[in-house]
Amino acid sequence: MTDAPAPHSPEGRERGDRTLGSRRLAAMLPDPTGTRPAYRRLARAIAELILDGRIALHVRLPAERELAAALNTSPATVTAGYDLLREGGYAYSRQGAGTWTDLPEGRTPHGVTRLLGPEDTAIDLARAAPGLPAEALSDALARDAPQLAAHAHTPGYHPYGLPDLRAAVASTRPWPTSPSTSPPRRPSPPTPRPVAPGRSSPSAR
Numbered sequence: 001m002t003d004a005p006a007p008h009s010p011e012g013r014e015r016g017d018r019t020l021g022s023r024r025l026a027a028m029l030p031d032p033t034g035t036r037p038a039y040r041r042l043a044r045a046i047a048e049l050i051l052d053g054r055i056a057l058h059v060r061l062p063a064e065r066e067l068a069a070a071l072n073t074s075p076a077t078v079t080a081g082y083d084l085l086r087e088g089g090y091a092y093s094r095q096g097a098g099t100w101t102d103l104p105e106g107r108t109p110h111g112v113t114r115l116l117g118p119e120d121t122a123i124d125l126a127r128a129a130p131g132l133p134a135e136a137l138s139d140a141l142a143r144d145a146p147q148l149a150a151h152a153h154t155p156g157y158h159p160y161g162l163p164d165l166r167a168a169v170a171s172t173r174p175w176p177t178s179p180s181t182s183p184p185r186r187p188s189p190p191t192p193r194p195v196a197p198g199r200s201s202p203s204a205r
Contacts, residue, residue, distance in 0.1 A: 019098075020055065022062035026070035028054060038073060039080035046081070047090045050101050061091065061099045 029045050049055040061067070064082060068075040082099050085091035089104025160166070170177050 018056070018058065019060040020062060022066040022070040025055075025062055025067060029071070037080075039077045039084060042071075042077065042081035043084035043088070043090075046085060047088065050090055050103065055101055057101055057103060059101045060097075061101060063098065 025046075028049055029042070046055070046061075050057070061082070062070070064078040065075050068078045071078070082091060082093075086093060086099070090102060091099050092102050093099045
């Protein structure tokens with residue numbers, strides 16, 4: 001097993017205990033029948049899961065023996081598959097810390113965990129609440145605090161959207177309009193024309 005971390009995987013990248021269980025990973029993998037050898041098929045399947053975002057970045061993969069038992073295969077197959085992932089840049093290992101998912105240089109995931117910037121400024125969308133710099137929060141509060149009083153008399157819930165946002169959208173329309181406080185009304189059905197006595201309506205003919 002290679003214990004050296006990936007070149008772009010700094011110390012402390014493993015934040016918290018983000019471990020993917022062996023049974024869960026086994027359920028995500030496709031049917032084991034197919035291309036041989038088995039370790040290449042395993043490595044290719046895990047790499048595809050990383051690329052499409054179904055496995056997040058910097059998540060610890062199951063231990064080789066645990067995954068081998070879940071897949072009903074030999075530990076040597078899983079070890080060889082993990083080695084292939086590390087060689088391709090899709091995983092890295094550290095002594096005593098297991099094997100962690102990663103991406104090779106120049107590759108970005110194309111699923112829900114797509115990166116929005118370079119490696120050093122990447123946003124990990126696998127987390128529900130990414131961190132916010134303290135200065136950004138202070139600037140936002142200082143900018144928006146004077147406007148809070150204008151909303152104090154409202155319940156804070158606007159079923160048809162924020163009034164300022166409705167006004168901004170209305171101002172972009174190419175035709176004269178104004179922000180509506182109610183949903184658009186459906187057109188009324190046409191009024192039937194009166195029929196003269198002694199004549200039948202066209203629909204009755």
